[in-house]
Amino acid sequence: MSATPSTAVHPTQAGLPGERVMPHAPLVRLPSGMDCIPQHYVTYHHDLASLSEIAARVSFDAHTLVFASQDEHGMHIQIGLIGRENYDRGQAVRPAKLVYGRKWRIDADTPSSEIVQTIFLAIKKAREHEVRELLTLRDGRHGASSAALSNHLDLPMLVQQRQWLTHARVNNATDAERVQHVLAGLRFAQRTLHLRSLHFFGGQAWVEVTLGEQAPGRAEEGDLPEFADLRLCVRFDPSQPHQLIYELMDALIQHSDRHVDETFLFDGFARFSRQIDPRLLARLSIASRPYGRDQGNTRFYSGFQRANYDTDAGRAPHLGTxxxxxxxxxxxxxxxxxxxxxxxxxxxxxxxxxx
Structure with missing residues (x-):
């Protein structure tokens, strides 16, 4: 929220559709000098039109679409990604493909800020789905590759194979040889992973890797430029070399998440950017919640408590059978x-x- 003269009054923090100010809601003075009525003094009555308008004020990149839709079960947000078929690992340029993430349900009384945060999380999780498919392991016995940490594995089958999956394998190689062996079988978006440094300290292995050059076809497609020249530093227990794969996956997902933090905009504002000082966020949050002051406003506060109670009660699920x-x-x-x-x-x- 930009600073404005103290005489400026904004009915809500963003002036969004689907919002109604509670009766007799008082103004709050923020550190910037702006007077406003904060979101917790507002009730929400969203429909598809207001959900769509909020979604339209979000921007990310040219490969990510945000859909606001409605079906027989209610409103939802859904992310579409324009990319390539991850499981086609040939060298030729692949045609673009539009794929969809899961549906994120939105209730009519969802606060507007939570709708924006839902879109933010939906983009992160849709990208994580893709990242998990792009890290592949080559099976030395068969020469085939698999996205072993993707979301498409057969869980009931894994349950049946639990003993085989967790049985310790004996490997007489040195710790350094184990690291080299693991890296040799890994690819990310068909890029090799190059070992830059390896240190052992305190029973841990500290590994630094970089991603190799893209194949010509992948470079021409231009996907995921944020992973170019990426350097990853991870640590793991060298007695369990497979842990290196998990740590690398976590680092790749974290890199994707940080990219979303800095690129995701709402009304042109990078709300989740690490450039924002949390200490200033704390000052704003404290200033916007003068509950001690407003408890004395009996015309307002009884309605405020009742609205909060009704909202919380409405979110309770059915116990079921x-x-x-x-x-x-x-x-x-x-x-x-x-x-x-x-x-x-x-x-x-x-x-x-x-x-």
Whole structure:
């Protein structure tokens, strides 16, 4: 929020559709000198039109689309990515392809800031899905490659294979040889991973790697330029060389997440940029919540408390039936003084009511 003269009044922090100021809501003076009514003194009544307008004020890059849609289950946000088929690892230039992430449900009473944060998280997770498919391991026995840490593995099959998957393999190679062997079988977006430095200290291995050059076809496609010239530094237990693969995956995902932090804009503002000082965010947050002052405003505060109660109560899920409901009931009943809104359909003699 840009600084304005103290006489300026903004009904809400962003003036977004689908918002209604609570009756008798007081103004709050911010450190910048602006007077405003903050989001927690607002109720939300979003529909597809207001959701779409908020989504339209988000920008990221030319390969990422934000969709606001509605189906029989309600409103949702969905991310579309324009890219290439990750599992086509040939050398030729591949045609562009539009793929979609999961649907992120949005309730009508979702605060506008949370809608923006949902879009932000949806972009991060859609990109993480792609990053996980791009790190491949070559199986020396068959010469084939697999995106072993992708989201497309058969979980019931893995459960059946749990003993085989966790059985320790004997390897008599030195720690340095194990690191070299692991790196030799890895590719990221068909790039090799080059070892730049390797140190052992305190029972840990400290590894620095860089990504190799792109294949000509991949360079011509121009995907993921933020990974160019990337240098990764990770540490792991050298007695478990497979841990290096997990650490590299975490580092690649973190790099993708940081790119989203700095590139994601709402109304042209990089809300999640690391350039923003959290100490200043804290000052704004504290100034925007003068609850001690506003408790004395009886015309406003009773309505404020009632609105918060109704919102929280409306978010309580149904307990349901079956094994999951029984387990959740046991966990809840283990806390006889538990506060908050209980699931709908939950009833105990001690409480004597649906909470």
């Amino acid at each position: 079956g094994a999951l409901a029984q387990r959740n009931r046991r966990l809840i009943e283990a806390h006889p003084t538990l506060q908050g809104h209980m699931p709908r359909g939950f009833l105990t003699p001690e409480r004597g009511r649906h909470a």
